Amino acid sequence: MADPIVVAEGLRKSFGDVHALRGLDLSVPRGTVCGVLGPNGAGKTTAVRILATLSDPDAGHARIAGHDVVREAGRVRTSIGLAGQYAAVDEKLTGRANLRMFGRLYHLSRREAHRRADELLERFGLMDAADRRVAGYSGGMRRRLDLVTSLILRPEVLFLDEPTAGLDPRSRGEIWDSVRGLVAEGTTVLLTTQYLDEADRLADDIAVIDHGQVMATGTPDELKAAIGDRLDVVLEDPAALRPAATVLNAVAGSDPTMTGADRLSVALPGGGFRLADIVRELDRAGVDAADVRRRRPTLDEVFLHLTDRKEPVR
Amino acid sequence: MTALTPPMIRLRWTFTDGLTLVGRELGRLRQEPGQLVAMLIFPAVMVVLFGYVFGSAIKVPGGGDYRAYLMPGLFSMVTFTAVMTLTVRVAVDASRGVMDRFKSMPMARSAVPFGTTGADLLVGLLSLAIMVGAGLLVGWQPHRGLLPAAEAFLLVMVLRYALSWVGVYLGLVVKNDGVADQLVPLFLPFTMLSNAFVPTDGMPGWLRVLADWNPVSALTAASRELFGNPGAPSGDVAWPLAHPVAAVLLWSAALLVVFVPLSIRTYQRKGR
Ligand SMILES: Nc1ncnc2c1ncn2[C@@H]1O[C@H](COP(=O)(O)OP(=O)(O)OP(=O)(O)O)[C@@H](O)[C@H]1O
Ligand SMILES: [Mg+2]
Secondary structure, three states, X not given: OXXXXXXXXXXXXXXXXXXXXXXXXXXXXXXXXXXXXXXXXXXXXXXXXHHOOOOOOOXXXXXXXXXXXXXXXXHHHOOEEEEOOOXXXXXXXXXXXXXXXXXXXXXXXXXXXXXXXXXXXXXXXXXHHOOOXXXXXXXXXXXXXXXXXXXXXXXXXXXXXXXXXXXXHHHHHHHHHHHHHXXXXXXXXXXXXXXXXXHHHHOOEEEEEEOOEEEEEEOHHHHHHHOOOEEEEEEOOHHHHHHHHHHHHHHHOXXXXXXXXXXXXXXXXXXXXXXXXXXXXXXXXXXXXXXXXXXXXXXXHHHHHHHHOOOOOO | OHHXXXXXXXXXXXHHHHHHHHHHHHHHHHHOHHHHHXXXXXXXXXXXXXXXXXXXXXXXXXOOOHHHHXXXXXXXXXXXXXXXXXXXXXXXXXXXXXXXXXXXXXXXXXXXXXHHHHHXXXXXXXXXXHHHHHHHHOOOOOOOOHHHHHXXXXXXXXXXXXXXXHHHHHHXXXXXXXHHHHHHHHHHHHHHOOOOOOOHHHOOHHHHXXXXXXXHHHHXXXXXXXXXXXXXXXXXXXXXXXXXXXXXXXXXXXXXXXXXXXXXXXXXXXXX
């Protein structure tokens, strides 16, 4: 695997007696997308702000492309782009004027800044709105402009803090396409999100964080495999719910959850299970099953499983 | 790159980044002609309100036309709007994430405060010009010739520039545009508690001390003197009113000495 371009080791950060980060470790290989997944207050924004040189950690350190985010902050800033939870552009200016201004502030020549602004507007489908004030943009267009603004210098590492929070499915899809395009060109992306499907679709690796710590890391598949498969049972007769639950508990060793009036779902512990055995057990208990299916857990289930615990898994 | 950037280039960046932010201000004005209209209406309202409504009941000390007495006071008032304009502007940038974007970019670190205050000078010149136009329309004039008049305008701009740093600092501290908006009404009593609209000698003792030492009063007194407008203080007056030009310069210097480093430090501080 390629050398990591983003490395964080033991990051700690407290606000008063709120411990936002308690020893966060991250490592993102060059050219990949790392999805940082966590519930509200997990410490995602705090971590991104430290990596983007906006805030210093209380302890631990982090390097971007080999440069320390505290001691070589100036150096780090030339190789990163940041699009935050809010669209950080001047609402009173047009989209084009924003891009030109930020281009100039990145020390592009006037001509270069103008050229780059047009190029980005064109590529990200904002040309039609280029000369309108941002105040009149839709939420999705603003986010896209914010994202585009962080691309002016073609950053090696792009930090996206909940880039699609509050967007409709179409706008989310457009942001996803943009991110995929960037990654195809070699940009490394660290993306925080609360949306599991977002991480599932975009990320090569996922770090599930909660209470300022990494609870688990891995590819979406690895994470799903780590908590084991699930068994879904649909019953012919909802009245059989109770005996069916007893059977499943005996077989799987944990309480099944009701996922509908006539259906149950249970986590299977690792090891050899044969569907036939389960069907036979159900039959013996007099339960008529309309459907019995073994499947991978959804990332949702992984997430709930991991963030419910108080202790880190690993 | 910053770590390797020679000081000369950093200095140039501070300058060009500052200019870019001045350009940002121009861009906003172009996008928001409404703001220009508001800038035009404000002096008109002030001149009518004070010059004709209140002015009809106020006697100018030592005699003279009240509107000629009033205009230097209105120049001072416009000058002091710099504080609230910049508090709000900086707080908006801070709360909307624009400030964070600036900070995450390889910009010269002091370019943002310098650029913001530089941009305000432009706005200040424009609003002063509008107010002067309004004054000329209602019969106000400088009487002592070009040089003293230019000196007065220069003083106005110097103090405005110093005050704009106070605004930047407040905006950086407040960081929240909602709170900044709520601060705005506080500026009005501050400008009223001065010699801008009425002579201070009618005020109760303790209030008078405050009014006499208010920089608004020093600037107003200096303008009256340099424009040759009525209301020049006579007899036993507080030091800032007896030496208004020196007082304005001292005020400006003091504000700059305190608020320039304070604002730059606050802007560069990390850790939130
Ligand atoms: N400036 C601050 N002052 C005080 N507490 C803070 C500050 N910033 C963050 N926190 C606290 O630190 C914890 C982590 O916050 P953070 O913003 O990093 O979470 P997050 O994962 O980004 O959450 P969200 O999904 O809601 O954006 C929270 O408990 C939050 O209240
Ligand atoms: Mg957040």
